[in-house]
Amino acid sequence: MRLGDLKLFVRTVKLGSFSNAAREADLLPGQVSAAIKRLERELGIRLFARSTRSLRLTGEGETYLPSAITALEALAQGQERLHGEGNQLQGILQVAAPSDLGRRCK
Secondary structure, three states, X not given: OOHHHHHHHHHHHHHOOXXXXXXXXXXXXXXXXXXHHHHHHHHOOOOEEEOOOOXXXXXXXXXXXHHHHHHHHHHHHHHHHHHOHHHOXXXXXXXXXXXXXXXXXX
16 A cells, blocks of 8 residues: 555545645646545545545545544654654764874864
């Protein structure tokens, strides 16, 4: 499963259309549609009921949405733990140099 597809699924739900999600992600609506289809194929369910004028979540989509949001939040928290301010380098830095280095620098 592609993380980007999962993100597009959640954004599409929040924004209400493939077009809005595509605009936000700087993609074409067809690319968002393809990502959703790929996700649906991997899950073996239909996430959206589509028509020319509307897009709505199916029952399976409504069931899956909270899990998708939780998964994305967990990944974001993991990245924050790895790259957060608490992981700044700290301690004593020791540098070894030849003794004649000081004489050359004068």
